[in-house]
Amino acid sequence: MEENITKQHTDSISVIIYSDNVAQKHEWKEKLNSFEKEEVTFTFNASGFSNLIAGDIAILVAPEDNPATNTLIKTFNKNLTPYITIENFDSIESTVSNLKKAIKHGFTLKDFSQIYSLGIDISKIKSQLETFKKGISKIVLERPATIKDGIKPLSKKEAAEYASFFENKKDKLSFKKFVPASGAATRMFKFLNEFLLNFDPTEDTVNAYINKKKDEALKVFIIGADKFPFFNDAREESRKNPEYNNWTKDQRYYNFIKILLTDEKFNYANKPKGILPFHQYEGFTATPVYEHLKESVAYADSNGKSHVHFTISEEHLDGFLDSIQEVKETIEKESGTKIEFDFSYQHKETDTIAVDMNNKPFRESNGELLFRPGGHGALIENLNRLESDVVFIKNIDNVSHNNVDAIALYKKALAGILLELQEKVFGYLQKLEQDNSTKEEINNIVDFARNELFLNIPADIDKYTCEYKMQYLQELLNRPIRICGMVKNEGEPGGGPFWVKSKDGKLSLQIVESSQIDLNNSSQSEILSNATHFNPVDLVCGLKNYKGKYFDLKNFVDPDTGFIVVKNRMGHDVKSYELPGLWNGAMAGWITVFVEVPLDTFNPVKTVNDLLKPSHQPQ
DSSP: OOOOHHHHHTTEEEEEEEOSOHHHHHHHHHHHHTSOOOSSEEEEEEEOTTSOOOOSEEEEESOTTOGGGHHHHHHHHHHTOOEEEESSGGGHHHHHHHHHHHHHTTOOHHHHHHHHHHTOOHHHHHHHHHHHHHOOOOBEEEEEOEETBEEEOOOHHHHHHHHHHHHHHGGGSOEEEEEEOOOBSTGGGHHHHHHHHHOOTTTOOHHHHHHHHTOHHHHHHHHTGGGSTTHHHHHHHHHTSTTGGGOOHHHHHHHHHHHHHHSTTTOGGGSBGGGSOOEEETTEEEOHHHHHHHHHHHHSEETTEEEEEEEOOGGGHHHHHHHHHHHHHHHHHHHTOEEEEEEEOOOGGGOEEEEOTTSOBOBOTTSOBOEEOOOGGGHHHHHHTOOOSEEEEEOTTOOOSSOHHHHHHHHHHHHHHHHHHHHHHHHHHHHHHTTOOOHHHHHHHHHHHHHTSOOOOOGGGGGSOHHHHHHHHHHHHSSOEEEEEEEEOSSOSSOEEEEEEOTTSOEEEEEEOGGGBOTTSHHHHHHHHTOOEEOOOEEEEEOBOTTSOBOOGGGGOOGGGOEEEEEEETTEEEEEEEOOOTTTGGGTTSEEEEEEOOGGGOOOOSSGGGGGSGGGSOO
8 A cells, every 4th residue: 555644744644624614614623623632643724715724635614616615626736735625514523533534544645535535435445445355255055046935926817916906006106117227238249349359351251250269149140130220220331431342241241340339420339238229110220228218108107107217327328318318209109108217327435445466455557546336236325315116127238129018017017016015014014013913913924924025034933922023023024125026047147046044044035146156165056056047137126114214225235245356457457346236235135025927028138149039129
């Protein structure tokens, strides 16, 4: 780590508080100077914005974008003086406390300024550094979740009944469709990028390349090229080249792919999946954004309105806005439903610190710490800020050209199951709160929790007093609920439903990724191979408790289920910590009910060739 600022200053750090509030700045200067002395002495001085005072770090107390601070900030930047800005004096004590923690943990004043600007808590960084040192334990699988052992079967007749139940309730509730959509399409075109890098159109033939590289994906792409929704546009762009008529067939293939991935008009490998053409309709091509809006009016509407929330990267906002505005009015007219939409970004305070291979904070060439996005588990913060009774969660690339009716039926069915279970859970919690439940009533609640919620309850619970059982059941049931559609496993990569054993020996239903499992352990590997179902990310979530208040979803995250991954930065290997996955550890403390849904509700596009499957082709 860069030399600690405390070593540079030996025994004292000077903090200058800038504010135009004369009384408060001097009052706080005296208060802060009177605090208990620590190993490093902090001295505090106060000044107005027009009077620069020499110091080691500055705290500007002013509303955001206050023009009075502009000259000071320019001077600090020029002189490389660390500074932070706070809105008012209400937070100054906690700010100084965090500054002291940062110094104690070995960070510099410059580090603290950077950390504060990102809104990251020092204690979180300290915890992440400890995680790098001790590592992350693998999840212990007990057995796969299977039909009637953790997964609820659902016939088409039952699905229709639950969907009807949902329809009868929906206009009294609010809904949002939550679509993680920040992912770039880089992996979708990975084999085409490799082709552009390795193929020489003046020396090689495409067939020779395919045979040499055993590149079946490229072969499928070329054979089916005219069936892609972008084929005509990319070919027309290719034909604009004055050399087009002189090109060989192989050169035309090469330039078609080059235009698709690198031409400014297309540039598909660097755009988010959500705004790429996925489906060909009569007269227009449709993006995943279009399909999600169309889905929203099919199952997530209430009182003539639907609402879709996309989580995106900020730099792609304009692309998403254009994609929505192009189709929104048409879908509204066809459906008679008004569509509302909004966006959120992955919050900077969820970024995590990166370290070198010796677990020391990695620094950029300018000396700044490296922070990386915390993965899709960071989206629990975005979900936590939504205000809606029920939230439907589905990935951006899981859309279909043809299966909207089936998708809508089973989404409504999952929501109906959620509402039915919620009614029962809320009723039981209200009864338990009255503190007068009979033994028979308590036993009924236990049976419900075991048989309908698949909650693992100790076999010896009958030994305990009614008072203890009532308290235990309140804690067990007063949690957010998620209903997760599960499809039969047909070899798709990704997570699945399992019974998992925690460190204290308790069993619970969880969605587990293969990377979380110790594959060198033969028994764990066997349990994984025996999984019958796969997680398509098809969730319906209840965010409120039985009193109508929103849960704080951060309280139900299992912090020990994150991921440590190795990335490359400026030619150096660095370790990065990814937060517990959104539907994995981030929801580990939820009540989880797995329900089998048919395969035609799951139509992901992981590579561009998936667009050639029947569910993505016109029928």
